[in-house]
Amino acid sequence: MSLMDAPAYNARRENLKRNLLIGTGVTLLLIAVIALAGIITGHGWFFSNLGAEHKIDKFLTAVEKKDFTTAYGIYVNDQDWQQHPYKYSNYPLQRFTEDWTTYSPAGEVIKSHHVDKSIVDGSGPFGTGVIVAVTVNGSKRIFIWYERKDGTLTYPTPHIFEYK
Template sequence: MTLLNAPAYDERRAKLVRLSLIGAVAFVILLLVLALAGFVTGHGWLFSNLPVEHKVDRFLTALQQKDYDTAYAIYQNDKDWKQHPDKYKSYPEDRFIDDWTDPRYSPIGKPITTHHVDKSVTDGSGPFGTTVIVGSTVDGGKRLFIPYQRSDGTLTYPAPHVFEY
């Protein structure tokens, strides 16, 4: 094929290539905006910490409603924990209830009556960390930081460190 007998200009193909390039650039820009928006608003890159924040919200809601069985199941990441209580002898449900309701042990000095999950930060190694620390406001102003372990899905307390917001 020589320059004199080049293929005819295909307008549909040229339009498809142009729209594909525009779409790819728009997708990359949208991905960058979402990644940065999640980070800036305190919900992790690409909002990756939102499921963890929802889990902590369910946990605090169960404590607020005095549904300690559900709260303990969320804390241990085992909805069938009653089927094998021997697994949790080191931290039984009775001790858990005392830790979250008794003024002597409770992180806020009394049972939780209101809460709001505010922000989360990733902690540990790797791009999404090994732990997510979720900051919440409970009972109108006290800050509570609850760590979530990515390896097994359990919640722990106290947090290895706290953050300002």
């Protein structure tokens, strides 16, 4: 085929190519913005830590309401824990209640809280767990660990971090 035998210009095909390139570019830009927005706002890549933050928010709300049976179920990630309390004999409800009232991480009864920020910790791109920073009673910062593999919570966390 020589240059003189080139196929005729197909405007429809060229428009399709251009639109596909623009669409691909916009999609990639949107993915990058969402990924970075999660990091910048302190909620993890693609906002992947929001689930852990929500769970800790529910946990602390139950503690504030003094609903320790619900809070304990969230802490051990087992809403039916009362049907098999022997499974948690190493950390029973009575000890849990003392830890979150008398010996609270805030040094006093938790009356209010605000989930501030979270970071991923551990190995892998999304880590083995999430450290969630919370301000309780308006001024005291505490950090709670969320374990990804089983959904349990732990205090204190293996690490803490600085933030504004």
